[in-house]
Amino acid sequence: MSARRPERTRCQVLRAEGEAAFIVASAELRGALASRLVQGFGVVFALMALAIAAAGLAASGQLVVQGFTRTAVSLLSLALYLLPLVGLVLGAHAFGVEDGGTELLLAQPIARGTVLLGRAAGLAATLVLVAALGFSLAGLVVIFGAGSDGLAGYLLVTAGSTVVGLAGLALGVLLGVRARRRLTAVAMALVAWLVLAVLFDFAAIALLQFTGDGEPGPLLLVLLAANPIDGMRALGLVGLGADVLLGPTGAALAKLLGPSGGALLVGAAMLGWCAIPLALAARGYRRRDF
Amino acid sequence: MIRYEGFAKSYGRVLAVTGLDLEVRVGETLALIGPNGSGKSTTLKAAVGLVRPTRGRVLVDGVDAAQGPGARARLGYLPQRISFPEGVTAGEAMRFYARLRGSPVAEVECLLERVGLTHAAGRATDGFSGGMRQRLGLAIAMLGPPQVVLLDEPSAALDPTGALLVRDLIAEIAAEETTVLLSSHDLAEVDALADRVAIFASGRVSASGTIAELEGRAGARGLEAVYRRLAEGLEPVVGMRVA
Numbered sequence: 299m300s301a302r303r304p305e306r307t308r309c310q311v312l313r314a315e316g317e318a319a320f321i322v323a324s325a326e327l328r329g330a331l332a333s334r335l336v337q338g339f340g341v342v343f344a345l346m347a348l349a350i351a352a353a354g355l356a357a358s359g360q361l362v363v364q365g366f367t368r369t370a371v372s373l374l375s376l377a378l379y380l381l382p383l384v385g386l387v388l389g390a391h392a393f394g395v396e397d398g399g400t401e402l403l404l405a406q407p408i409a410r411g412t413v414l415l416g417r418a419a420g421l422a423a424t425l426v427l428v429a430a431l432g433f434s435l436a437g438l439v440v441i442f443g444a445g446s447d448g449l450a451g452y453l454l455v456t457a458g459s460t461v462v463g464l465a466g467l468a469l470g471v472l473l474g475v476r477a478r479r480r481l482t483a484v485a486m487a488l489v490a491w492l493v494l495a496v497l498f499d500f501a502a503i504a505l506l507q508f509t510g511d512g513e514p515g516p517l518l519l520v521l522l523a524a525n526p527i528d529g530m531r532a533l534g535l536v537g538l539g540a541d542v543l544l545g546p547t548g549a550a551l552a553k554l555l556g557p558s559g560g561a562l563l564v565g566a567a568m569l570g571w572c573a574i575p576l577a578l579a580a581r582g583y584r585r586r587d588f
Numbered sequence: 589m590i591r592y593e594g595f596a597k598s599y600g601r602v603l604a605v606t607g608l609d610l611e612v613r614v615g616e617t618l619a620l621i622g623p624n625g626s627g628k629s630t631t632l633k634a635a636v637g638l639v640r641p642t643r644g645r646v647l648v649d650g651v652d653a654a655q656g657p658g659a660r661a662r663l664g665y666l667p668q669r670i671s672f673p674e675g676v677t678a679g680e681a682m683r684f685y686a687r688l689r690g691s692p693v694a695e696v697e698c699l700l701e702r703v704g705l706t707h708a709a710g711r712a713t714d715g716f717s718g719g720m721r722q723r724l725g726l727a728i729a730m731l732g733p734p735q736v737v738l739l740d741e742p743s744a745a746l747d748p749t750g751a752l753l754v755r756d757l758i759a760e761i762a763a764e765e766t767t768v769l770l771s772s773h774d775l776a777e778v779d780a781l782a783d784r785v786a787i788f789a790s791g792r793v794s795a796s797g798t799i800a801e802l803e804g805r806a807g808a809r810g811l812e813a814v815y816r817r818l819a820e821g822l823e824p825v826v827g828m829r830v831a
Contacts, residue, residue, distance in 0.1 A: 314690075318688055321684065321687050321688055322688075325673070325684050329673040329674065329675075329676070332674060332675045333674065397669060397671045398667040398668065398669040398670035398671045398725075399670070399671040399672060399673065401633075401636075401638055401665070401667040402665065402667055402670060402685075402725070402728065404636075404637075404638060405636045405637075405638065405660060405663075405664075405665035405667075406657075406660060406685065406688045406689060407657040407658070407660040407661035407688075407689065408657050408660075408688060409656060409657055585640070587599070587633075587638065587639040587640060588633070588638040588639065
């Protein structure tokens with residue numbers, strides 16, 4: 299009964315942890331897809347994306363951008379509001395809880411970091427599916443109605459918006475790990491969304507007015523890097539060539555994110571928004587008492 | 589099998605367990621009893637690695653419980669309030685934990701039969717009674733099989749039938765010489781199951797030993813009388829403030 303199990307090599311341990319992470323991720327994905335919260339978000343996003351695509355086709359020929367590009371510009375705004383919200387709420391809801399289920403999972407012979415990584419991966423897959431559903435349905439409507447012109451830009455917006463959603467998820471996971479209760483975690487997630495999606499813009503405009511001479515400079519770049527939603531909005535508009543819709547501001551953005559490498563910086567910052575909160579969450583999860 | 593060496597745990601400024609030295613021997617059933625907030629659950633959770641010691645350490649078969657998952661490979665755990673994801677069936681829950689522990693599928697069926705849930709394997713756990721949930725939790729705790737099983741108030745909030753079923757299962761586990769560490773408020777359950785008892789008060793063990801030893805020390809017969817005598821004056825506590 300008390301015979302010791304043979305010690306495993308580092309390679310065997312890593313392999314076992316990888317398998318465990320996959321098992322946990324699969325279960326998390328199944329659970330998330332079965333939840334009404336995710337189903338509701340998925341349906342709302344898909345219906346709104348379809349409506350935008352259909353409305354865009356109906357108004358074709360009257361505006362500067364057409365077909366896929368037009369739908370992408372419209373969907374960019376919707377996706378940059380909705381996907382980070384989905385990610386934040388999903389992460390906070392999943393991790394902001396102390397119950398027997400979490401205790402039972404953490405009582406298994408796998409590292410806490412593996413549990414967090416597996417659960418986060420399952421939630422990330424869920425969010426990717428929600429985004430893919432909405433963008434695919436809207437894309438099909440455009441393809442059948444107006445052809446595939448501008449598809450590359452549409453895919454760029456799809457990928458970029460999904461990354462912003464994943465950044466929201468990473469932040470939600472961090473808030474969930476930090477909060478003691480699920481309700482607190484979700485409330486914090488909603489506040490974070492309000493700040494990033496709405497209030498940040500006001501603060502940024504005020505700051506630029508106060509400090510600048512109207513010309514875009516390093517401060518604007520820093521502000522775009524500091525908020526993945528604004529960063530992706532600027533990248534998307536410039537990438538789709540829709541910056542012309544914004545007049546002088548659009549031209550300034552195009553200059554800032556153009557050949558100087560600003561786009562790379564903002565893109566890297568968006569990826570940092572995914573990785574850094576997750577790393578902090580993993581650190582907190584390892585130290586947390588349950 | 590489990591050794592607490594100067595184990596202390598505080599949550600912020602609240603001291604939950606203070607300087608605990610306790611050993612759970614191989615093959616025995618040790619029951620922790622005491623008022624709410626006296627440190628029983630914290631003591632159990634420390635062996636599972638769910639709470640980290642503020643001071644001291646907890647060794648499971650010589651492995652530090654706070655240092656990674658090594659100690660957890662040796663034990664099974666039933667939390668006080670077990671829950672399962674929405675819509676998950678008993679069979680799915682068992683298979684999930686079996687895969688995590690590397691247990692064969694045959695063991696899943698065998699354990700479900702053992703806890704009397706074969707007929708409910710395909711049913712969602714959402715509709716399970718408290719007793720069914722606890723029995724499923726016990727089946728999960730027995731996957732492996734583990735060298736030691738830790739049970740946090742296994743029959744709390746169960747009706748008499750459910751409590752007796754769970755008690756019989758624990759007795760079966762103990763009869764296989766699996767080490768069992770359990771906390772309970774049910775003195776009859778402790779009397780029926782425990783080889784030794786540790787009475788907790790204010791984050792420390794105020795008395796421990798076999799029931800016969802405790803009877804001798806208290807000058808009383810039966811665990812209830814012993815508890816009345818030894819735990820006299822113990823009020824429900826919610827931790828202690830650090831001075």
